[in-house]
Amino acid sequence: MIDRTQVLHVAKLARLQLTEAEVGQMSTELSSILGHIEKLNELDLGDVPPTAHVVATDGTLRPDEVRESLEPAVAFAQAPDIADDGFRVPSPQA
Template sequence: MVKEHIDIEHIAMLARLKLTDEEKRLFSKQLGSILEYIGKLNELDTTAIEPTSHVLPVKNVFREDELRQSLHKDKALQNAPDKTDDFYRVPKIIG
């Protein structure tokens, strides 16, 4: 397997992690080992193996919808830390 450059700083930025230089070296080495191990899977002969999407059989386990009384809005909002009219008010999370 060709050794590729692993940009730990970019991965840390995507995960919103602040890493020390020592952690960057450690994680770079660990991730490299993991990718090398995964690369060994490419060496397996899978020509006689039927492609599958799930290991176990999948079946529909949905139930029929049942109409029932829902929680009253006053009861739902009684413990809300902040509310406006009949709605929960939450902090803005998207820039």
């Protein structure tokens, strides 16, 4: 069972402000989640190979080949603002 102190510690790390009712609710919910994880830990996975993806994949991508691209006039045709043969975009705000 996750107690109040542990919930408050996790909330602080996550920078969350919880009401007393939410602390109780989170304690119950987190305890339930950890209970489900404990059930998963009971599985015998000794002969199951580790995987990085749930679907078998060989990790290949398409070949990186030079292909024709748009002519600049076509690419800039609907651009709201262009400058020096490029798209002008607003500068990020600090």
